[in-house]
Amino acid sequence: MKKNDYHHGNLKEEFLKIAFEFIHKEDVDKLTLKVLSDATGTSRSAIYRHFSSKDALMEEIIRQGFEEFDRVTSPMLRDQKTPLVDRFYNTSKVYIEWAKENPNLYRLLFGRKYAYIREEILSIKEETCDAFGALKCTVEEGQEKGILKKDDSLKQSVIIWASLHGLASLIIDGFMDVAELSDELVDDMFQSLLAGCISNKVKIISTIPFVKGLLEPKG
Amino acid sequence: MKKNDYHHGNLKEEFLKIAFEFIHKEDVDKLTLKVLSDATGTSRSAIYRHFSSKDALMEEIIRQGFEEFDRVTSPMLRDQKTPLVDRFYNTSKVYIEWAKENPNLYRLLFGRKYAYIREEILSIKEETCDAFGALKCTVEEGQEKGILKKDDSLKQSVIIWASLHGLASLIIDGFMDVAELSDELVDDMFQSLLAGCISNKVKIISTIPFVKGLLEPKG
DNA sequence: TTTGTATGTAAACAATGTTAACATAAGGGA
DNA sequence: TCCCTTATGTTAACATTGTTTACATACAAA
Numbered sequence: 411m412k413k414n415d416y417h418h419g420n421l422k423e424e425f426l427k428i429a430f431e432f433i434h435k436e437d438v439d440k441l442t443l444k445v446l447s448d449a450t451g452t453s454r455s456a457i458y459r460h461f462s463s464k465d466a467l468m469e470e471i472i473r474q475g476f477e478e479f480d481r482v483t484s485p486m487l488r489d490q491k492t493p494l495v496d497r498f499y500n501t502s503k504v505y506i507e508w509a510k511e512n513p514n515l516y517r518l519l520f521g522r523k524y525a526y527i528r529e530e531i532l533s534i535k536e537e538t539c540d541a542f543g544a545l546k547c548t549v550e551e552g553q554e555k556g557i558l559k560k561d562d563s564l565k566q567s568v569i570i571w572a573s574l575h576g577l578a579s580l581i582i583d584g585f586m587d588v589a590e591l592s593d594e595l596v597d598d599m600f601q602s603l604l605a606g607c608i609s610n611k612v613k614i615i616s617t618i619p620f621v622k623g624l625l626e627p628k629g
Numbered sequence: 630m631k632k633n634d635y636h637h638g639n640l641k642e643e644f645l646k647i648a649f650e651f652i653h654k655e656d657v658d659k660l661t662l663k664v665l666s667d668a669t670g671t672s673r674s675a676i677y678r679h680f681s682s683k684d685a686l687m688e689e690i691i692r693q694g695f696e697e698f699d700r701v702t703s704p705m706l707r708d709q710k711t712p713l714v715d716r717f718y719n720t721s722k723v724y725i726e727w728a729k730e731n732p733n734l735y736r737l738l739f740g741r742k743y744a745y746i747r748e749e750i751l752s753i754k755e756e757t758c759d760a761f762g763a764l765k766c767t768v769e770e771g772q773e774k775g776i777l778k779k780d781d782s783l784k785q786s787v788i789i790w791a792s793l794h795g796l797a798s799l800i801i802d803g804f805m806d807v808a809e810l811s812d813e814l815v816d817d818m819f820q821s822l823l824a825g826c827i828s829n830k831v832k833i834i835s836t837i838p839f840v841k842g843l844l845e846p847k848g
Numbered sequence: 849t850t851t852g853t854a855t856g857t858a859a860a861c862a863a864t865g866t867t868a869a870c871a872t873a874a875g876g877g878a
Numbered sequence: 879t880c881c882c883t884t885a886t887g888t889t890a891a892c893a894t895t896g897t898t899t900a901c902a903t904a905c906a907a908a
Contacts, residue, residue: 419855421855421856439742442894442895442896443895443896443897444894444895452856452857453856453857453858454857454858454896454897455856455857455858455896455897455898455899456855456856456857458896458897458898459854459855459856460855463896463897464896464897517741520802520804521740521741521802522736522740522801522802522803525802525803525804528804529803542805561817562813564810565810565813565814565817566817568796568799568805568807568810568814569796569814569817569818569821571795571799572792572795572796572798572799572814572818573791573792573795573818573821574795575795575798575799575804576790576791576792576793576794576795576796576798577787577788577791577795579791579794579795579798580787580790580791580794582741583739583740583741583744584741584744584748585739585744585747585794586761586787588787591783591784591787594781594784595784595787595788595791598780598784598785598788598825599788599791599792601825602788602792602821602822602824602825602826603821603825604825605821605824605825606817606820606821606822606823606824606825607821640886640887661863661864661865662864662865662866663863663864671887671888672887672888672889673864673865673866673888673889674865674866674867674887674888674889675886675887675888677865677866677867678885678886678887679886682865682866683864683865683866
């Protein structure tokens with residue numbers, strides 16, 4: 411919505427929107443300032459009136475990315491109505507699914523390139539990456555309820571996160587042809603994590619057939 | 630060893646050596662053609678007499694990188710003198726250790742940026758990345774011996790690889806401050822993988838105290 | 849109306865990978 | 879020895895990056 415030919419009026423928002431949509435489709439490396447200026451019909455340097463640098467724009471994108479990621483994963487972990495084990499399972503599924511649907515954004519958030527931005531965001535604003543916090547809370551809840559083995563909840567959370575992150579990375583970074591196996595792989599990985607973390611002190615309930623199958627002792 | 634001031638004689642090898650050493654210390658993104666020309670005392674375009682492009686040079690580096698990686702991991706997996714479970718454990722340790730010592734090279738080999746080169750290398754020359762093949766063989770051996778659950782060996786191998794890859798990535802990409810926890814994390818992760826893959830049909834031997842501890846049933 | 853501020857443009861930079869035209873050395877026949 | 883080909887290196891120039899500087903335009907408040 412331009413006010414006139416010279417001033418756009420909402421160019422900053424437009425830059426962010428275009429950049430965010432671009433990353434949904436294409437590799438982060440291909441997002442150049444030229445792409446943004448062409449898409450908005452502005453000059454190459456217009457962006458510097460709204461962001462101090464390209465990285466400053468990327469920081470906003472990463473911030474938005476984490477919000478989107480959290481929106482998908484955190485509520486699922488925190489949903490008290492769902493049995494705890496099922497929350498882990500559903501989250502695993504959704505985690506991998508999200509990474510597959512948003513490979514470029516996933517790499518942007520969790521990759522190395524903008525690690526310093528991520529660290530800044532995550533250290534200043536705890537709530538921005540809610541997902542890991544939610545995972546840790548859920549692990550602690552599981553330990554208190556006797557579902558998971560008593561252990562360092564940070565370590566246990568990292569193990570879970572690392573497993574999912576590794577699987578997601580293998581799939582989206584094209585290391586081995588495993589993309590079409592991904593559904594089974596998530597199940598297998600969940601089974602492995604469950605076997606490693608679960609305690610046998612209490613009876614565990616689940617409403618998901620696959621998870622129920624894992625809880626019943628086999629021959 | 631220059632033949633004279635004009636022709637070097639072994640410039641190609643020199644480029645590769647310098648590039649390889651550079652990546653041991655600094656980020657791949659910082660390896661520019663200027664770095665190479667300055668280090669060799671040649672002009673910026675001299676490299677094009679020996680490589681068709683920068684990517685062609687990177688391909689050589691990646692090839693060498695896989696050889697180095699395989700040299701560290703494969704023999705350990707294939708060493709028939711070591712109990713099978715210990716081979717997995719030792720490999721896990723060495724895998725994470727190698728990634729920590731060679732973060733830039735690790736990212737170069739397993740990251741996204743040069744995925745198409747990796748795919749080319751791994752598809753043409755099976756032996757180049759021996760490590761995954763060795764892992765799969767060892768998994769199959771474990772299944773045959775009744776140590777691991779009978780399952781799709783590819784899937785089981787991917788689960789193991791993904792777990793290690795995820796942990797390595799979290800550590801070297803600076804996601805959360807887990808670097809100083811890494812030793813414990815590898816142990817925990819191995820425990821989880823073991824719990825997920827292990828069968829209870831045969832008595833399993835190990836000479837590693839930590840692993841023995843995992844095999845003994847706890848209260 | 850004037851004046852300051854916000855927001856846009858154009859032109860230029862340096863750094864990057866790359867190419868084309870030219871220069872130099874080495875080696876193999878005649 | 880001389881000549882020609884080939885291999886190897888240099889210089890100059892390109893387009894593409896992100897970025898800065900000087901200038902231009904619109905708006906808004908005094």
